[in-house]
Amino acid sequence: MxxxxxALVIFVLLFALITVLGFLAGRWRKGDLDLIAEWGxxxxxxxxxxxxxxxxxxxxxxxxxIAVPALAFGAGAIAFFAVPYTIMVYxxxxxxxxxxxxxxxNNGYITxxxxxxxxxxxxxxxxxxxxxGIVATMPxxxxxxxxxxxxxxxxGIEGVGWLADLPLIIAFVILAAFTYSSGLRxxxxxxxxxxxxxxxxxIAAVVWIPIKLGGYGAIFAAVPQGKLLLPAAMANSAFPxxxxxxxxxxxxLALFLxxxxxxxxxxxxxxxxxxxxxxxxxxxxxxxxxxxxLGFMALAIGVDKAPEFAAFAxxxxxxxxxxxLFISVFPSWFVxxxxxxxxxxALVPAAIMSIAAANLWTRNIYREFINPACTPAQEGQMAKxxxxxxxxxxxVFIVFIPLQYAINLQLLGGVWIIQTLPAVxxxxxxxxxxxxxxxxxxxxxxxxxxxxxxxxxxxxxxxLVIGGLSLPSYTxxxxxxxxxAVAIVLTPVFNALGGARGMDETQAHHYG
Numbered sequence: 404m405x406x407x408x409x410a411l412v413i414f415v416l417l418f419a420l421i422t423v424l425g426f427l428a429g430r431w432r433k434g435d436l437d438l439i440a441e442w443g444x445x446x447x448x449x450x451x452x453x454x455x456x457x458x459x460x461x462x463x464x465x466x467x468x469i470a471v472p473a474l475a476f477g478a479g480a481i482a483f484f485a486v487p488y489t490i491m492v493y494x495x496x497x498x499x500x501x502x503x504x505x506x507x508x509n510n511g512y513i514t515x516x517x518x519x520x521x522x523x524x525x526x527x528x529x530x531x532x533x534x535x536g537i538v539a540t541m542p543x544x545x546x547x548x549x550x551x552x553x554x555x556x557x558x559g560i561e562g563v564g565w566l567a568d569l570p571l572i573i574a575f576v577i578l579a580a581f582t583y584s585s586g587l588r589x590x591x592x593x594x595x596x597x598x599x600x601x602x603x604x605x606i607a608a609v610v611w612i613p614i615k616l617g618g619y620g621a622i623f624a625a626v627p628q629g630k631l632l633l634p635a636a637m638a639n640s641a642f643p644x645x646x647x648x649x650x651x652x653x654x655x656l657a658l659f660l661x662x663x664x665x666x667x668x669x670x671x672x673x674x675x676x677x678x679x680x681x682x683x684x685x686x687x688x689x690x691x692x693x694x695x696x697l698g699f700m701a702l703a704i705g706v707d708k709a710p711e712f713a714a715f716a717x718x719x720x721x722x723x724x725x726x727x728l729f730i731s732v733f734p735s736w737f738v739x740x741x742x743x744x745x746x747x748x749a750l751v752p753a754a755i756m757s758i759a760a761a762n763l764w765t766r767n768i769y770r771e772f773i774n775p776a777c778t779p780a781q782e783g784q785m786a787k788x789x790x791x792x793x794x795x796x797x798x799v800f801i802v803f804i805p806l807q808y809a810i811n812l813q814l815l816g817g818v819w820i821i822q823t824l825p826a827v828x829x830x831x832x833x834x835x836x837x838x839x840x841x842x843x844x845x846x847x848x849x850x851x852x853x854x855x856x857x858x859x860x861x862x863x864x865x866x867l868v869i870g871g872l873s874l875p876s877y878t879x880x881x882x883x884x885x886x887x888a889v890a891i892v893l894t895p896v897f898n899a900l901g902g903a904r905g906m907d908e909t910q911a912h913h914y915g
Contacts, residue, residue, distance in 0.1 A: 406559035407730075413739025414558060414746070417600070418574075421593045421747050425581030428592040437783045442586035443513060443762045444670045449849055451683070453591055457755075458667045458680055459687050460594030462658065465550025465749035466600065469696060473721040475698025476707075479630025479815040481647070482695050483520035488651035489688040497681035500659060501674040502831050502914050507673075508631050509913040514759075515665050515827045516767035522830045524839040524905020531845050533767035533824045536662040537760045539820040544662070544831035547749040548575070552801075553719050554742035557726035568802050574746065575753075579794045582754045583787050587670055590754040597751050602690065608741075611691045612732055615641045622696075625703035639650065646864045646875035653880030657821040660828075662759035663752060714839050753794070761790040807877035814861050818852035818879040822851035822886050838905050848886035852878055859902045 432448050434441035449457060465896045467485075474482035502517070506747050515536070520529035548571060555570045613619050623631065633647060658664060671677050686781045706727035715723045728740050765786040770777055777785070825842045835896055855878045867874045867881055 405740065407735050409479060409735035409843050410739035410742065411558050412738055414554075414743045417740070418577075418746065421596055421750070422577050423583060424578075424592050424596065425589040427461035427585075428581070428588040429585035431588050431592060436584075436586055437780050438777070439513060439762065439765060439786050440511075440716065442783055443758050443786055444666065445587040446881060447508065447670055448672050449591060449676070450672050451679045453595075454667065454671045454676050454680050455683055456594040456598050456774060457587075457591045457670065458664070459796075460590065460597050460751035461667045462549055462664050462684075462752075462753040463601070463687050463691065463748075464743045465747075467549050467691070468745050468748055469553055469722050469725055470521055470546075471691065471695050472701065472725050473811070475695050476701050476724040477721040479627075480633055482698060483692070484651045484654070485695065486688060488654040488658075489691055490685060491651060492655040492753070493685050493688075495655060495850060496659055496668075496684075497678055498679070498751075499828055499831060500668050501677045502669060503665075504671060504674050504677045505915060506831070506909055506913045507574045507623060507669050510909060513669070514662065514762050515660070515768050515823065516763060518909075519826050520767065520771070521831065521908045523838040523841070524827070524836065524907060527824055528713045528838050528842050528845075529767055529771070531842060532826060533763045535819050535823050535845075535849070536763050540662055540756050540760045540817035541793065541797060542613045543663075543816055544753050544760075545800040547753040547756075548797065548801040549719075550724060550749040553722050553726055553744045556715060556718060557723075557730060557738075561747060568810050572798065572801070574750070575798050577796055578750050578754055579791050581614050582757060582790055582794070584779045587755065587758055588665065590751045590758075591670070591871045593754075594751045597744065597747040600740060601748060604741040604744045605690055605693050605697075606736070607733075608697060608700070608729070612704075612728070615732055616703055618698070618741070619717045622699055622703040626699050627702070630699075630702070635846075641859075646877065649877040649880040650863060651799065651840070653821060653877040653883065654817065654826060656883070657879055660820045660823055661756075661816075662763055663756040666755060666759040667764065676741035695724050697728060701725065702820045704731055706731060753797070756791045758786075760793045761786040764789045814863055815856055817863070818856055818882060821850055821879045821883050822848035824850065824883060825887055825890050834893065834907055837894040837897040839897050840890045843893055844886040844888075844890035847889045848882045849855045851885055852882035856883065 429436060432445065434446045434448075436442045440446060471482055471485050475674060492728055503515075506512070507518060510517075510521055512521065514533070516529040516533040519532050520526060523529075560570055616622055616625075633644070659668070668677055671680070701707075701724040706724060707716060707913060709727070709731070712723060712727045724741065726745075729738050733741065745828055765782055769785050770782060774781070822845045825836065825844060829836065856863075859865055859878070861876055863879075864875050865878045865881060867876050
């Protein structure tokens with residue numbers, strides 16, 4: 404496609420704006436950025452409004468903006484599992500995470516692994532949680548680059564060899580620089596701009612495109628009937644909605660276990676700010692439903708049949724749908740705004756994810772196992788350096804490794820991260836589980852989940868057979884049940900064997 408210079412200029416100007424904002428953010432609610440609590444959690448000073456933007460920018464990423472409608476475009480109604488799962492997650496957050504915030508604040512915890520270490524007195528269980536968080540986050544960061552790659556290609560910027568990846572490299576150098584200098588304050592400030600642009604883009608799309616196409620009735624009439632329903636394989640199952648339900652429920656249980664979501668929660672200024680956000684964040688679920696509809700709009704307008712997008716579609720199958728839709732219906736200046744929203748929507752979560760991974764490495768691996776005597780300044784510097792390493796690793800991953808591997812690993816990320824739920828979430832309410840039983844349950848869940856996903860070609864759904872009946876279900880949910888079963892059975896066994904248990908450094912009033 405030829406370069407759209409108007410769109411490109413608008414894109415660059417908005418990108419420049421958030422770059423400046425990212426560097427200036429270090430002066431916002433100023434603190435000592437040499438300390439990990441200030442650099443990695445912004446001193447836990449964000450109120451309700453800033454936390455709302457930060458968590459929204461953290462959880463609703465560029466990959467969401469591209470991938471959810473792309474799934475609707477390619478696979479149809481199954482894509483809408485994302486809507487009920489984000490509705491289910493917030494009551495869970497409302498009940499659980501104010502409690503996590505309180506115990507973290509009272510004990511100076513920066514990460515979920517800090518809590519596990521303190522609650523169970525087990526450095527090895529904490530290490531398992533930390534490694535799981537880091538490994539699950541890395542491909543997630545890499546996939547944020549997909550959004551940037553797609554919109555850069557949509558602007559008509561192409562190249563050969565390393566020149567093809569130069570715009571992406573420049574974007575991530577900028578990201579690395581302002582994250583290093585400003586810490587969590589940078590993505591928090593940028594998230595306000597990002598979310599504003601996303602809301603403007605989506606509202607404009609769901610109003611203007613139906614007008615252009617003759618209304619929503621015409622849009623749904625143009626979508627193949629098979630894509631308006633769940634896949635026939637599900638409908639013919641003995642439990643036709645088990646896959647859809649477990650996919651939604653498992654995704655809801657996993658979402659806030661990711662380190663970047665935990666970082667967003669722990670950066671809040673009060674327990675009340677966390678509760679209020681659990682009540683306010685469903686507004687993004689409404690936005691997500693509108694975003695998913697963009698896939699049907701792309702089908703209705705026929706971007707898959709347009710010859711001008713043939714090369715674009717070949718390079719980015721399915722993921723080209725939303726950019727091609729915007730190019731088809733909007734003027735160039737608005738395409739620039741929309742594409743900037745997607746690109747900025749990649750930088751915000753990528754920054755938070757890299758900070759969260761750096762916090763885990765520094766607090767739960769470096770300080771715990773490598774340099775227990777490190778000073779607070781050394782700890783802060785290590786976190787900054789590791790955040791650069793994580794971003795560089797994600798960039799190398801996406802530039803040199805086929806995209807499908809990143810997608811497969813991200814799908815596995817949900818399977819892996821949910822295995823930390825018994826230790827992290829149940830630990831907020833009871834100390835009944837034995838730390839060794841939790842560790843073995845985690846290990847069984849990780850191994851079984853990885854094997855089941857690999858056996859299905861990394862499809863998230865596994866055809867579980869029980870008593871001769873097929874029960875298609877989300878691999879993460881199935882293995883979480885297995886994880887719990889192992890921990891429940893082994894806890895009395897380890898208690899009977901005797902031996903000292905790890906010391907619980909938390910107290911009942913820390914959770915209130």
